[in-house]
Amino acid sequence: MKPTSQSHRLDQMGRIDRNRPLTFTFNGKPIQGYAGDTVASALLAHGIHLVGRSFKYHRPRGIISHGSEEPNALLRVDRGAGREEPNNRATVIEARDGLQVFSQNHWPSLTLDALEINDLLSPIFSAGFYYKTFMWPAKFWKKLYEPLIRRASGLGEAPGTADLDRYQHRFAHCEVLVVGAGPSGLAAALAASQNPQTRVFLVDESTEMGGSLLHDAEAEIDGQGALDWLEASLATLASRKNLTLLTRTTAFGYYNHNMIGLAERVSDHLAMPQHLPRERLWQLRAGRVILACGAHERPLVFPGNDRPGILLAESIRAYLNRYGVLAGQRLVIATCGGAPYQLALEARRAGASVTLCDRRRPDECGPELGLAEAAGCEILTATAIVGTRGHDRVRAVQIAPIHGAPPSLPRWLECDAVGMHGGFTPNVQLYSQSRGKLRFATEIDAFVPGDAVQANQSAGACRGIYDLDACLLDGWQAGGGTHRTFVASPRPGGFLPGGPWEDATGGEKAFVDFQNDVTSKDIGFAVDEGFRAIEHVKRYTTTGMATDQGKTSNMNALGLVARKLRQPVARTGTTTFRLPYTPVSFGAFAGPHHEAMFDPVRRTPMHGEAEAAGAVFEDVGTWKRALFFRREGETMAQAVAREARNVRENVGVFDASTLGKIEINGPDAGAFLNRIYFNDVLKLAVGRARYGLMLREDGHIFDDGIIARLDTNHYHITTTTGGAGRAQAHLENYLQTEWPELQAYATPVTEQWAVISVQGPRAREVLAPLMTGMDISRAAMPHMSVRTGACCGVPCRLFRVSFTGELGFEVNVPADYGPMIWRAILDSGRGIAPYGTQAMHVMRAEKGYIIVGQETDGTASPADVGLGAMTPRSKPDYVGQRGLLRAEMTRPGRKQLVGLLSLDPAQVLDEGAQIVRHSRADVPMASLGHVTSAYASPNCRCAIALAMVENGAARHGETVYVTRPNGWSKVHICPPVFVDAQGSRVHG
Amino acid sequence: MLLIDCPYCGARPEIEFRCGGEAHITRPAPEAARDDESFAQFLYFRRNTKGMLAENWWHVHGCQRWFHALRDTQTDAFAATYKIGATPPDLPGSAS
Numbered sequence A: 001m002k003p004t005s006q007s008h009r010l011d012q013m014g015r016i017d018r019n020r021p022l023t024f025t026f027n028g029k030p031i032q033g034y035a036g037d038t039v040a041s042a043l044l045a046h047g048i049h050l051v052g053r054s055f056k057y058h059r060p061r062g063i064i065s066h067g068s069e070e071p072n073a074l075l076r077v078d079r080g081a082g083r084e085e086p087n088n089r090a091t092v093i094e095a096r097d098g099l100q101v102f103s104q105n106h107w108p109s110l111t112l113d114a115l116e117i118n119d120l121l122s123p124i125f126s127a128g129f130y131y132k133t134f135m136w137p138a139k140f141w142k143k144l145y146e147p148l149i150r151r152a153s154g155l156g157e158a159p160g161t162a163d164l165d166r167y168q169h170r171f172a173h174c175e176v177l178v179v180g181a182g183p184s185g186l187a188a189a190l191a192a193s194q195n196p197q198t199r200v201f202l203v204d205e206s207t208e209m210g211g212s213l214l215h216d217a218e219a220e221i222d223g224q225g226a227l228d229w230l231e232a233s234l235a236t237l238a239s240r241k242n243l244t245l246l247t248r249t250t251a252f253g254y255y256n257h258n259m260i261g262l263a264e265r266v267s268d269h270l271a272m273p274q275h276l277p278r279e280r281l282w283q284l285r286a287g288r289v290i291l292a293c294g295a296h297e298r299p300l301v302f303p304g305n306d307r308p309g310i311l312l313a314e315s316i317r318a319y320l321n322r323y324g325v326l327a328g329q330r331l332v333i334a335t336c337g338g339a340p341y342q343l344a345l346e347a348r349r350a351g352a353s354v355t356l357c358d359r360r361r362p363d364e365c366g367p368e369l370g371l372a373e374a375a376g377c378e379i380l381t382a383t384a385i386v387g388t389r390g391h392d393r394v395r396a397v398q399i400a401p402i403h404g405a406p407p408s409l410p411r412w413l414e415c416d417a418v419g420m421h422g423g424f425t426p427n428v429q430l431y432s433q434s435r436g437k438l439r440f441a442t443e444i445d446a447f448v449p450g451d452a453v454q455a456n457q458s459a460g461a462c463r464g465i466y467d468l469d470a471c472l473l474d475g476w477q478a479g480g481g482t483h484r485t486f487v488a489s490p491r492p493g494g495f496l497p498g499g500p501w502e503d504a505t506g507g508e509k510a511f512v513d514f515q516n517d518v519t520s521k522d523i524g525f526a527v528d529e530g531f532r533a534i535e536h537v538k539r540y541t542t543t544g545m546a547t548d549q550g551k552t553s554n555m556n557a558l559g560l561v562a563r564k565l566r567q568p569v570a571r572t573g574t575t576t577f578r579l580p581y582t583p584v585s586f587g588a589f590a591g592p593h594h595e596a597m598f599d600p601v602r603r604t605p606m607h608g609e610a611e612a613a614g615a616v617f618e619d620v621g622t623w624k625r626a627l628f629f630r631r632e633g634e635t636m637a638q639a640v641a642r643e644a645r646n647v648r649e650n651v652g653v654f655d656a657s658t659l660g661k662i663e664i665n666g667p668d669a670g671a672f673l674n675r676i677y678f679n680d681v682l683k684l685a686v687g688r689a690r691y692g693l694m695l696r697e698d699g700h701i702f703d704d705g706i707i708a709r710l711d712t713n714h715y716h717i718t719t720t721t722g723g724a725g726r727a728q729a730h731l732e733n734y735l736q737t738e739w740p741e742l743q744a745y746a747t748p749v750t751e752q753w754a755v756i757s758v759q760g761p762r763a764r765e766v767l768a769p770l771m772t773g774m775d776i777s778r779a780a781m782p783h784m785s786v787r788t789g790a791c792c793g794v795p796c797r798l799f800r801v802s803f804t805g806e807l808g809f810e811v812n813v814p815a816d817y818g819p820m821i822w823r824a825i826l827d828s829g830r831g832i833a834p835y836g837t838q839a840m841h842v843m844r845a846e847k848g849y850i851i852v853g854q855e856t857d858g859t860a861s862p863a864d865v866g867l868g869a870m871t872p873r874s875k876p877d878y879v880g881q882r883g884l885l886r887a888e889m890t891r892p893g894r895k896q897l898v899g900l901l902s903l904d905p906a907q908v909l910d911e912g913a914q915i916v917r918h919s920r921a922d923v924p925m926a927s928l929g930h931v932t933s934a935y936a937s938p939n940c941r942c943a944i945a946l947a948m949v950e951n952g953a954a955r956h957g958e959t960v961y962v963t964r965p966n967g968w969s970k971v972h973i974c975p976p977v978f979v980d981a982q983g984s985r986v987h988g
Numbered sequence B: 001m002l003l004i005d006c007p008y009c010g011a012r013p014e015i016e017f018r019c020g021g022e023a024h025i026t027r028p029a030p031e032a033a034r035d036d037e038s039f040a041q042f043l044y045f046r047r048n049t050k051g052m053l054a055e056n057w058w059h060v061h062g063c064q065r066w067f068h069a070l071r072d073t074q075t076d077a078f079a080a081t082y083k084i085g086a087t088p089p090d091l092p093g094s095a096s
């Protein structure tokens, strides 16, 4: 395909590099441009205005701005699979070789969009149409209306594949952050960075610093050309080591306590990004923020104001001066102020014919009138545009005299581009995000910053100062500069407040919000229908929503609402500006935190050993735990049965390293634990251990584990795997805030110890040869005791404890010795096999040992789970003591722990299943409780279950029913112990 | 992202901390909590202040110390932080 020529590109002017041509594609068609172009400027250079279809009506839309406020020109950028992004603004996408961009929201094509019919059907799409039109019948909504609406309206489509790019996070601090590097921001940075001790950040969202100076080529500052002044200033700034300059960086969020989120686009503009990340998200904490964010130009609201080729006047200037693109040869400028007269002069000089339609009467205008006339512009004062023509591009505008002008019939003016100027809107978005209050300035028809709430200060156009010299001085002073004035060329001024005006009745739609297709009529309807608050009008009409957050539309919408309500804009108020200022990619927020980096994986010291032994792992919190050890040809059930039987008949080895471990030291360690635990801890002798329960103040079970006393003032306690962090926090809270007088210290040591549990009748026989410095004989080391010594020469804390009901030990050695000791134990006799968490669960259920969080759900008391016997007889105070006395805790009929045996021994119940008295009762029927644990027990050779059942302790022997997906299981309630009810084996 | 002034470490970002709710709630002595009313007050009832509130904060990813903070629940502005056991500092303009 032959590229179309750059028919609108000038030979001179602009900051593009004509020696570096480039080619990208738009809807597959090659487009040529130069280094320094944006996609928008290159398209305009080719005379291409039509770049998209509107949200609801599918009207042809073009580029209207030159910056990030662009509501219309949203394109999909395709950099290959996994690198597609919808809704990019053509005005900020940098053109580069190989770039592929596509228009959105049309079918079958951009120039022929079948859904343009919506424009004719528009009565049904008026304000609130979603709420009114598709409400009946209800069942049509999901199947018919919603898919239809979703297809017909909308912006780009979300990509369907994972993002392949890399994103970085950075954190930084500075004394002064300057947002925006226009004249005010540059002056502020120059002043603030004079002191080399002051760390200053200057950030700007554009590709280069300078803001409006970049297209104010003819302006002069202090006797220099503006661009020369800019270059000199940037050289000064670059030489200062205390200054960080970031271009392509958007300050998108103003968070609490002066934390600013910055999105830096690092490599999208590079054809070969090499090793660079795509974007970098900065979290910058600033002592003081100087907001020099400039102002957005306000469109005029007139019928057909959305035709491609109708741009903001200042943007036409930017395309001309910054990119060497003359948007139209026959230019009409519609204005209510003096600002665009500068464009008129510049466009004239570039060879365009210019007609100015100024709302103002001649006596309301200034010297700009004479200057433009002298330059050969046609000037029509007291004139407004009341209609436009053209499909893909504006071809003519209809103009009519207004207020006080001699009446005449509207007439048509041929044109190929229109610049509109409805005043400027100070960019107060970040200020507003910082919770600063706004004040309405009637003379400029805009909200400006009032009193700041956080440490920030606005400077220049974002607080309604538009003259160049004043902007420079305002920035300089905001930056702390003194003893300096600036001399700069004056800008054409004058402005007629009170807009937007509706000069034509009937006729075409006049758009207020281009992105959401909201017209002036819609705003009128909303007010007619009773919406008074601006926030309600916003939601009802959707004005000011979506990706541009109403940057170009808010003030016009407000003006219309205020006029309709016959009240001042100040009283109408403004909507909340939400972050982000411009869209930020999900990737930037995620940064490196995805895939393996999403959450840390915790592996026990013996992970490698388990892996080598065929372990299948499960996730327990962030831990990887061996679920079972598969042998050749085994199913999981077979492996678990083998492991569990081996423990009861022989000896098994289990990795218990994930258990939380906390050391308690200090003269008051015992007293402290006595208050923390439900149990009586004071009576615990040195060398002995005890099962302990921690409660919350309300009396409910919080965590459980072993309390072992190593020495007079030295305890080693364990917690559940998942509760380790919680328990440590609990201890610290009480130690520091409730009982600071206690001299006790809690040190988390979970990762310091590898814990190898050796369980089974042969456990002692296996361990005895490995242990030195301790006597582990039956007489010397009874059940629930602790000894210190060495295992294979390695320092060791040995606990005689059991979570299986068998004779058992837990060997604690320093973590790094874990694998060696694990191997030594497995090699120290025959028939020793590792077992996983599933077999552990089965065996503890066979014994009726609870798991906190499985049998208990945060509402169970010790008595509920059969541990009421632990209730201390004489303890003055412990956490949960008073809570246990609450009426609810002693109420008869509470759920209690029971065992369940299915009549069908092969029927493993569902955990969480409900239990009822009769299977044939009427639904809904009362639930007696629920199944908490259910397993096939290899040692009982039947299915077993634990459950919490109302009055369960008194129901042993009863037959009840348990829900199944397709019916019921008939079960017997029994005591929650299925193996060794006397509990003699642990003492073996 | 709040900037919280740990009395032991200095100003650190919010993500290092955990808020422990309203401060200066006295855990009743066992005898004092005999009646349901006073125990319920301790266990369940909080001021839910709109404005300046004394809170417990824990520098969990830092020095692990608990401390108190006076925070305006409306604006998130921290007026002061102080150690456990210290009395709340007098704030300019505060009634008490």
Ligand SMILES: [Zn+2]
Pocket: B006, B007, B008, B009, B010, B059, B062, B063, B064, B065
């Ligand atoms: Zn700290």
